[in-house]
Amino acid sequence: xxxxxxQSTARMFNDGGxxxxxxxxxxxxxxxxxxxxxxxxxxxxxxxxxxxxxxxARALNSDDVAGARAAICRRKSPLNxxxxxxxxxxxxxxxxxxxxxxxxxxxxxELPRMTERLNYLSLLAxxxxxxxxxxxxxxxxxxxxSLASVEAAKKATMLAVGISQAMLTTAFGLxxxxxxxxxxxxxxxxxxxxxxxxDEAVVRFLNFLKKKRPPQ
Numbered sequence: 001x002x003x004x005x006x007q008s009t010a011r012m013f014n015d016g017g018x019x020x021x022x023x024x025x026x027x028x029x030x031x032x033x034x035x036x037x038x039x040x041x042x043x044x045x046x047x048x049x050x051x052x053x054x055x056x057a058r059a060l061n062s063d064d065v066a067g068a069r070a071a072i073c074r075r076k077s078p079l080n081x082x083x084x085x086x087x088x089x090x091x092x093x094x095x096x097x098x099x100x101x102x103x104x105x106x107x108x109x110e111l112p113r114m115t116e117r118l119n120y121l122s123l124l125a126x127x128x129x130x131x132x133x134x135x136x137x138x139x140x141x142x143x144x145x146s147l148a149s150v151e152a153a154k155k156a157t158m159l160a161v162g163i164s165q166a167m168l169t170t171a172f173g174l175x176x177x178x179x180x181x182x183x184x185x186x187x188x189x190x191x192x193x194x195x196x197x198x199d200e201a202v203v204r205f206l207n208f209l210k211k212k213r214p215p216q
Contacts, residue, residue, distance in 0.1 A: 016168035019135035023128050027176045030124045033117050034183050041190045045077040049201025057208050065091045078110035079198045096210050114195050125180035132173020139166025
């Protein structure tokens with residue numbers, strides 16, 4: 001049964017014409033982007049900002065800078081990177097104003113990581129749909145050309161081939177585009193939640209450091 005399914009899929013792919021290949025390439029690119037973003041958002045960025053800041057604050061209230069660093073700097077997410085910069089500058093004895101400036105400077109590097117490559121999914125969805133439409137036009141062109149240039153015995157066959165190519169390419173473009181848009185929406189919402197958590201945690205931690213070391 002599996003072999004029959006594979007053969008049927010391969011035959012349909014071949015009947016879809018040349019535009020099936022670029023759509024397939026975009027599908028592979030979309031899968032790669034989704035995997036990379038899922039790993040980043042759900043594994044690298046799974047830090048709970050409130051819990052990390054609370055643990056670091058408890059350690060700093062006990063003058064345990066090493067313990068605060070262990071709570072903050074053990075992960076590589078943008079949130080941890082910004083908190084770690086603030087803690088390092090605090091441990092170096094810098095004034096609060098300098099701590100804040102260094103955090104803002106590091107944020108220029110870290111915040112783009114939250115949205116990196118995410119917009120590619122929207123692009124791939126749109127391009128796949130457009131390629132499907134191009135395949136539709138190509139298939140219809142074959143169908144209508146056959147009516148004028150092919151002998152009567154072959155007209156029905158050529159007409160069927162052209163219409164089949166048009167429908168298959170359109171369908172494949174939509175098959176790629178719809179999951180891309182769903183994945184983009186889900187990952188975009190996840191990115192928004194992570195960014196809000198990052199902003200809240202960094203502001204909370206800076207406010208805590210401000211109380212311990214007021215601006216000069």
